[in-house]
Amino acid sequence: MLPQEIIRKKRNRGILSKEEIQEFIRGITDGSIMDAQTAALTMAIFLNGFNNEETATLTLAMRDSGDVLSWKGMPGPIVDKHSSGGVGDKVSLMLAPMVAACGGFVPMISGRGLGHTGGTLDKFDSIPGYQTMPTNELFAQTVKEAGCAIIGQTGNLAPADKKIYAIRDVCGTVESIPLITASILSKKLAAGLDCLVMDLKCGNGAFMDNLEDARKLAKSIVNVANAAGCKTSALLTDMNQVLGTTVGNALEMQEAVEYLQGRNKDKRLHQITLSLCAELLLTSKLADSIQEAEEKLNKALKSGKALEIFSKMVAMLGGPKDFAEHSANYLPKAKVVKEIFAKKSGYISGMNTRNIGLALIKLKGGRVRSDQKLDYATGFSDFCQIGDYADAHTPLCVIHAQSEEEWQEAAKDILDNIQISDKEPAASACVIEKIG
Numbered sequence: 001m002l003p004q005e006i007i008r009k010k011r012n013r014g015i016l017s018k019e020e021i022q023e024f025i026r027g028i029t030d031g032s033i034m035d036a037q038t039a040a041l042t043m044a045i046f047l048n049g050f051n052n053e054e055t056a057t058l059t060l061a062m063r064d065s066g067d068v069l070s071w072k073g074m075p076g077p078i079v080d081k082h083s084s085g086g087v088g089d090k091v092s093l094m095l096a097p098m099v100a101a102c103g104g105f106v107p108m109i110s111g112r113g114l115g116h117t118g119g120t121l122d123k124f125d126s127i128p129g130y131q132t133m134p135t136n137e138l139f140a141q142t143v144k145e146a147g148c149a150i151i152g153q154t155g156n157l158a159p160a161d162k163k164i165y166a167i168r169d170v171c172g173t174v175e176s177i178p179l180i181t182a183s184i185l186s187k188k189l190a191a192g193l194d195c196l197v198m199d200l201k202c203g204n205g206a207f208m209d210n211l212e213d214a215r216k217l218a219k220s221i222v223n224v225a226n227a228a229g230c231k232t233s234a235l236l237t238d239m240n241q242v243l244g245t246t247v248g249n250a251l252e253m254q255e256a257v258e259y260l261q262g263r264n265k266d267k268r269l270h271q272i273t274l275s276l277c278a279e280l281l282l283t284s285k286l287a288d289s290i291q292e293a294e295e296k297l298n299k300a301l302k303s304g305k306a307l308e309i310f311s312k313m314v315a316m317l318g319g320p321k322d323f324a325e326h327s328a329n330y331l332p333k334a335k336v337v338k339e340i341f342a343k344k345s346g347y348i349s350g351m352n353t354r355n356i357g358l359a360l361i362k363l364k365g366g367r368v369r370s371d372q373k374l375d376y377a378t379g380f381s382d383f384c385q386i387g388d389y390a391d392a393h394t395p396l397c398v399i400h401a402q403s404e405e406e407w408q409e410a411a412k413d414i415l416d417n418i419q420i421s422d423k424e425p426a427a428s429a430c431v432i433e434k435i436g
Contacts, residue, residue: 003027003037006376010044010138018057025061027115027161031181035167042164042173050178056224058178063184065160067136069107069192074144077132077284078192078279079104081276083199084099084217085117087206087357088383089241090395091199091273092120097309098277100147102293103286107143108150108158109187113167113366113374116357117207118252121152122366126250126376128330130319138317146312158186181220191227195284196225197276198231202432203240204255205353211236215435231387233281233436237272238428241351241386244269248365248379250331255381257327260307266384271433274403276293335402339395340411344421348388349421356380359413363401378402380410382434384418387425 001023003232024041026378027033050058096106112119115235121132131138132152140148153162161183168174168183188196198221201207202214218234225232244266246255258264259273278293280286288292300306311324320330360366363378383397390396396414401407 003033003041003285004098005075007037007040010041010048011212013048015051016054021054021057022061025058025065025160028163035163038164039167039173040170042168042171042176043180046173046176047176047204050321051219052220052309054185054225055178055181055220056227057226059189059204060183060228062158062160062164062182062335063188063189065155067192068104068190069136069140069157071105071107071143071192072269074105076103076105077194077286078107079280079284080106080108080188080191080193081197081199081280084180084184085246086201086243087117087205087353088244088252089118089201089239090123090244090245090246090252090256091269091276093310094259094306095121095277095280096148096150097260097306097313098273098297098300099280100309101305102277102281102296104147104280105143105282106148107139107193108148108151108190110150111152111187113169114367116205116354116361118247118249118357118360118366120150123249123253123256124150125374126253126331127314127319131317134317142313142316143243144249146316147309149317151317155217158190161186165192167407169367170370171358177217178211180207180217184221185225185228188225189230193230195280196230197279197283198232198234199220199272199276200234200236200435202236203238203353205241205357206239211432218435233279233283233434235275235279235434237275238430238432239353240428241353242356242380242383243272245380245383246379247356247360247375247383248363248381249376250333251379251381251400254327256332257310257324258325260301261309262301271430279434314406328336328416334377334400334434336404336407337400338400339398340414341392341395342390342418343415343422345391345422346389346422347424348384348386348390348418349423349425350386350419352417355413355417359410359417363406363410364411375402378406378413387427390420
């Protein structure tokens with residue numbers, strides 16, 4: 001089959017056959033299909049869509065483009081969580097060791113930043129020595145001994161997705177339900193999971209900025225994953241504001257460590273993290289109720305067991321053995337660190353979260369090219385939340401930049417994208433609903 005004819009067929013709104021999709025994925029994997037052709041097909045899918053059968057076929061073809069792991073003999077369920085992407089979303093960093101502390105085993109295969117959203121791998125790359133691309137053997141050993149491992153698409157796991165993922169990021173084809181479904185699930189199914197919980201972000205900082213689209217994506221992922229034999233549910237969570245108090249790779253890593261230490265526990269971040277963890281424990285039968293699950297998770301945090309597992313995972317994957325105790329000594333720091341204040345006093349009534357994510361990219365904390373080297377130190381800390389009161393003494397956030405010029409540009413972005421009101425806004429739910 002000629003790749004250009006497959007592209008032409010989808011461009012003209014045709015339905016691709018199982019054989020055509022499998023052939024195209026084989027070509028992406030072995031390099032016989034050019035990046036330009038991959039970009040053309042993903043744009044055709046973005047514009048004209050895939051039906052359920054096409055999406056399922058694409059997902060399984062991408063899964064089968066490489067190895068599929070087996071965890072036979074493990075003493076507990078193989079579980080994972082995935083987020084559709086947000087700004088300040090560092091939930092995975094805490095969730096994996098928390099669930100592992102409760103008896104689950106978490107082989108988390110994550111991605112890098114995509115569009116305006118931050119990537120879990122980029123956060124771990126801020127840790128000196130940490131191997132986000134270990135061998136399959138080290139990956140498996142870490143999961144078995146530590147209870148969790150957060151890595152990238154190492155070795156030969158879903159290699160077709162790795163290529164497509166990088167192309168989508170720089171070619172404007174990120175926000176496609178079939179492509180997102182296939183990308184997420186090809187990695188997760190290749191990891192040999194028993195159970196998966198999806199964190200579907202909804203709001204102006206998510207790829208799905210309205211509830212209807214978020215529900216469609218959730219149902220697509222839940223249906224395809226369950227049909228493939230992986231017990232899956234989804235929580236729709238709010239992304240109309242920065243999640244937690246930091247945006248930026250090293251800054252988010254520091255916030256996650258402090259969370260596991262029992263310090264700096266942002267209320268919304270904690271509620272979303274706890275809800276996703278509890279859903280995983282319930283689905284995998286590690287708890288009989290949400291209440292029991294939350295009790296186990298809070299105990300894992302208070303006892304220090306979750307932090308201990310995080311520390312062991314980091315050390316086994318090449319990071320400093322004392323990283324959890326002295327993370328601030330290891331993480332990179334920006335040259336210019338200054339507060340930014342609102343031009344008038346009032347309540348934070350809203351923010352354009354997507355543009356705040358784009359502001360991080362301008363600080364080189366995110367990518368404009370797939371091969372770009374990131375600056376892990378830049379970003380925002382002490383970030384305001386909707387409902388907070390800002391005045392001359394309470395900053396909107398602290399900007400971490402490498403020059404005064406970059407700081408000034410970031411300051412303008414922050415001021416332009418945070419709304420101030422005289423009236424305190426009504427509180428909104430951070431966990432919206434469950435699907436599946």
